[in-house]
Amino acid sequence: MKLETNRAIASNQFSEALRGVALDGEGRVYAVGDSSVKVFSSEGELVRQWKTALPGQCVAVDDGGRIWVGEFEQVEIFDAEGRLADTWKDAGRLGLVTSIGIRDDDVFLADATARWIRHYNRVGEFLNNIGDRHRKGGFHIPNGVVDFAIDADGILHVANPGMHRVERYKPDGELLGHFGRFDGRDPAGFPGCCNPTNLALDSSGRVVVSEKAGPRIKVYDPDGEFLEVVTDDLFDPAAKNMDLAVDAGGRIYVADPVALEIRVLSRRAETVP
Amino acid sequence: MSDERSRREVLGTAARGAALVGLAGLTGVLAVKANKTYAWSIDITKCVNSKLGALGVDVCEACATDCVLTLSAVRAVNEFSECGRCYICPAYYDITSAVGPDGLPSEKLCPRDAIEREAIGWIDPDDPANNFYEYTIDEKLCNGCGRCVMECKEPAGLGSIRLEVRHNVCLDCNRCSIATACPEEAYERDALSTV
Ligand code: SF4
Ligand code: SF4
Ligand code: SF4
Numbered sequence: 001m002k003l004e005t006n007r008a009i010a011s012n013q014f015s016e017a018l019r020g021v022a023l024d025g026e027g028r029v030y031a032v033g034d035s036s037v038k039v040f041s042s043e044g045e046l047v048r049q050w051k052t053a054l055p056g057q058c059v060a061v062d063d064g065g066r067i068w069v070g071e072f073e074q075v076e077i078f079d080a081e082g083r084l085a086d087t088w089k090d091a092g093r094l095g096l097v098t099s100i101g102i103r104d105d106d107v108f109l110a111d112a113t114a115r116w117i118r119h120y121n122r123v124g125e126f127l128n129n130i131g132d133r134h135r136k137g138g139f140h141i142p143n144g145v146v147d148f149a150i151d152a153d154g155i156l157h158v159a160n161p162g163m164h165r166v167e168r169y170k171p172d173g174e175l176l177g178h179f180g181r182f183d184g185r186d187p188a189g190f191p192g193c194c195n196p197t198n199l200a201l202d203s204s205g206r207v208v209v210s211e212k213a214g215p216r217i218k219v220y221d222p223d224g225e226f227l228e229v230v231t232d233d234l235f236d237p238a239a240k241n242m243d244l245a246v247d248a249g250g251r252i253y254v255a256d257p258v259a260l261e262i263r264v265l266s267r268r269a270e271t272v273p
Numbered sequence: 274m275s276d277e278r279s280r281r282e283v284l285g286t287a288a289r290g291a292a293l294v295g296l297a298g299l300t301g302v303l304a305v306k307a308n309k310t311y312a313w314s315i316d317i318t319k320c321v322n323s324k325l326g327a328l329g330v331d332v333c334e335a336c337a338t339d340c341v342l343t344l345s346a347v348r349a350v351n352e353f354s355e356c357g358r359c360y361i362c363p364a365y366y367d368i369t370s371a372v373g374p375d376g377l378p379s380e381k382l383c384p385r386d387a388i389e390r391e392a393i394g395w396i397d398p399d400d401p402a403n404n405f406y407e408y409t410i411d412e413k414l415c416n417g418c419g420r421c422v423m424e425c426k427e428p429a430g431l432g433s434i435r436l437e438v439r440h441n442v443c444l445d446c447n448r449c450s451i452a453t454a455c456p457e458e459a460y461e462r463d464a465l466s467t468v
Contacts, residue, residue: 134403135395135397135400135403136395136397136403136404136405140359140360140402140403142357142358142359142430142431162357162359162360162402163360163402163403164360164361164402165402181372181376182361182372182376182377182378183372184368184369184370184372184378185369185371185372186372189372191368192361192363192368192429193357193359193360193361193362193363193368193429193430194357194359212428212429213363213428213429237328237329238325238326238328238427238428239428240427240428
């Protein structure tokens with residue numbers, strides 16, 4: 001059964017920007033845009049919202065239910081009620097934070113200013129960079145965003161759009177391998193100047209990516225074999241850097257930064273609640 | 274400081290230098306055309322080839338076809354400081370053409386082969402995808418057809434390529450035939466004091 005959608009979340013909730021989407025263990029949907037966090041039930045009902053100090057670039061929820069928001073040169077950490085619990089800054093090191101991954105004692109912050117990923121422990125001590133050993137000194141991101149996801153074994157899967165690849169790294173920064181190639185015709189390849197822009201993993205380790213110009217969603221198996229593409233006119237043609245999240249049921253949440261709403265792709269057509 | 278940031282600063286300096294050269298050139302034009310009170314220019318926010326949001330529309334080639342000069346006074350210019358320096362530039366390659374044995378698109382976009390591609394900075398000897406590339410438009414070959422401008426537009430590119438009137442070539446016609454043909458009222462006559 002093919003992926004399809006007839007459902008959107010967060011419509012008319014953001015006025016200028018929608019940059020990040022994440023899910024918690026209960027299926028609640030967290031969206032960052034403008035300068036706020038908005039939390040929706042799995043049915044799409046707005047249940048909570050609060051302001052951030054700076055425009056949020058990305059969002060993640062840790063296993064304790066805390067919400068991490070990446071901003072310029074800092075990360076704000078909120079409790080489940082939206083109260084500010086902590087602010088991380090790393091002056092002189094941390095730039096624009098465009099993706100966050102949290103696993104066990106490790107915190108990974110994608111730094112689009114430096115073009116690599118910063119690895120910290122849970123108390124905010126810097127450990128190492130990921131991607132800085134690239135001989136050209138970082139990921140190639142003409143699109144301005146570094147995005148990644150962490151699999152069940154703790155391996156980071158990173159979109160490197162300017163090289164038309166998805167790369168896999170150990171937390172210490174060792175490159176394990178990559179898949180992907182340029183192709184403007186075959187959907188198995190990555191088209192244009194720089195794709196894929198964003199990336200998420202489902203519970204089976206399949207790699208879900210978003211592309212720009214034209215915007216589309218694709219799914220690859222854990223070995224990088226192309227499985228599926230969704231290319232209809234769901235997304236605004238100008239949409240780029242569409243952030244992704246996947247829930248336990250395999251539904252894919254796509255943040256459209258131009259239409260300012262989150263599209264939900266699933267294998268069974270859902271009715272609008 | 275990363276290679277990238279230091280190189281951006283160098284590029285920024287180069288862009289400022291180029292702007293100064295441009296101003297100096299314009300000053301010369303103004304001196305030569307001291308009796309003129311206006312000059313034609315293109316509003317890139319109105320030109321359909323560079324206007325944001327104008328996606329899936331045909332390229333407008335009127336700047337190339339409607340100038341009274343054999344080779345139009347309009348040319349494409351790449352603002353390096355705004356360019357992504359991509360491995361595969363959609364303004365340089367026809368990115369819908371078949372992939373060649375080198376993994377690159379097999380055809381170029383420009384019908385006059387007016388764009389040069391060159392790897393810049395430190396070159397990765399093993400992986401050409403791991404380099405930055407500079408795309409330079411040869412003003413002698415370009416006729417301002419606008420195709421590369423359309424392909425460089427967001428979100429496909431970063432919009433660093435745009436059309437400009439070359440004031441050292443333009444005849445300053447009283448009624449510019451491109452302005453008459455322009456479907457977007459993007460071709461404007463500026464008082465020289467504001468140019
Ligand atoms: S405007 Fe046309 S002729 Fe000039 S560089 Fe671009 S594609 Fe080539
Ligand atoms: S003013 Fe004359 S020479 Fe200049 S661009 Fe227009 S038609 Fe060409
Ligand atoms: S005629 Fe007008 S719309 Fe057409 S390319 Fe020239 S400036 Fe752009």
